[in-house]
Amino acid sequence: MPKLWNETIEAHRAAVRDATLDAAAALVAEHGLTGITMSRLAGATGIGRATLYKYFPDVDAVLHAWHERHVGRHLTHLTQLRDRPGAPADRLTAVLSAYAAMARHGHDGAVAAALHRGAHVTGAHQQLSALVQGLIADAAGAGQVRTDVPAAELAGYCLHALSAATTLTSEAAVRRLVAVTVSGLRPPA
Amino acid sequence: MPKLWNETIEAHRAAVRDATLDAAAALVAEHGLTGITMSRLAGATGIGRATLYKYFPDVDAVLHAWHERHVGRHLTHLTQLRDRPGAPADRLTAVLSAYAAMARHGHDGAVAAALHRGAHVTGAHQQLSALVQGLIADAAGAGQVRTDVPAAELAGYCLHALSAATTLTSEAAVRRLVAVTVSGLRPPA
Known part of the structure; x- marks a missing residue:
């Protein structure tokens, strides 16, 4: 059982939740989506099954919570890249590179299809689009990105291309x- | 009942099949995917239900045959655009423009999700990729497209972006x- 020295019940609950999601990710990596059960999960975290059921009603809820956390962490990382110092075009390239790397690693078919139906994915995609669109608008204002196409359309182009x-x-x-995609954003000669 | 003056049984069958698929497309447009039944289809084509069942075992088979024909026609159109006279880069732009227009019109969610699982879609997508990749290689050979990225990767970029x-x-x-996507293909300055 993970050692939990946190001072408050909320922090304790968050830690149990996090440990459960970590264990779920490890079980999926080892056994695949169908190899994860509430019993295995309880065993892997060292939490009693009765306790586990107080946190999550079923395996599906665990997987969705894990994916929501996963997507949230990705968005946080992209937001940090956006907020670094530097020219907007450079930060845009950094964000797009990180997104492409995530896209490459993140989607093995069955898992993605099962998890991507959640409402949190739609919300995350909207946040991602807004983030990229804002950076594109900044870079366009600095003369580093074409202005003959609306920033929203350019953001859609980038995310689909990547x-x-x-x-x-x-x-x-x-x-x-990423280099090809970014070169499509340059002001026409 | 459509008038069928064709001389051979094969031509007759092809005409009945085509008329059935036309009627199916019209019914889906009017009533949606769930509004189409074998009885309605028989009524719309003027073919008896018993005859209709000799051609197609169920509505699903009709819809897949319709989609296969639809995708095949799109591929034929794109192939014709590829084979016109002109510089490779111009023919590439024509093909990509036509593909983008198809992508825009062709995909209302529910219908697409139901139909795109068929094996014919995978085959069509491979043919499409090969077609675009070939044109890109020709245009690269003519100095009109960048050569620092393999043609297969550039084709994947184009189709995803579009x-x-x-x-x-x-x-x-x-x-x-299309203009933004194509500008990503240009040789770097």
Whole structure:
């Protein structure tokens, strides 16, 4: 059982929840989506099954909570990249590169199809679009991105183009995809 | 009942099949995917139900046959655009423009999700990728497309980027998307 020295009940609950989601991720990695059960999960976390059921009604709820946390962490990382110092175009490239890397690693078919139906995914995608659109608008204001196409359309172009990363098998290919995508954003000669 | 003056049984069958698929498309457009039944289809084509069942075992088979024909026609159209006279880069832009227009019109969620599982879609997508990749290689050979990225990767980039057309609501926006996508293909300055 994980050692929980936290002072408040809320912090304790958050820690149990986090440990459960970590264990779920490890079980899915080892056994696949169908190999995870509430009993196995209780065993892996060292929490009693009765306690586990107070946190999550079923395996599906665990997986969705895990995915929500996973997506949230990705968004936090992209937001940090956006907020670094530097020219908007450089920060845009950093965000797009990180997104492409996530797209490449994040989507093995069955898991993605099962998890991507959640409402949190729609919300996260809207936040992602807004983040990229804002950076594009900043870079366009600085003369580094074309202004003949609305920033919202350019953001849609970027995110769709970079979803090609799911089909790529090397980091070098992902870097090339990002370079090609970004060059489509440049002001026309 | 459609008038069938064709000379051979095969031509007759093909005509009945085509008329059935036309009627299916019209019924889906009018009533949606769930509003189509074998009885309605028989009524719309003027074919007896017993005859209809000799052609198609159920509504699902009709819809898949319709979609297969639909996808096949799109591929034929794109192949014709590829085979026109002209510089490879111009023919590439023509093919990508036509594909983007198809992507915009072709995908209302429920219908697409129900139909896109078929094996014919995978085959069609491979043919489409090969077609675009070939044109890109030709245009690269003519110095009109970048050569620092493999043609297969550039084809994947194009098709993913243009799938953003599904989110666009005007033809002008689709033209802008094609222009942005194509500009990503240009040789780096």
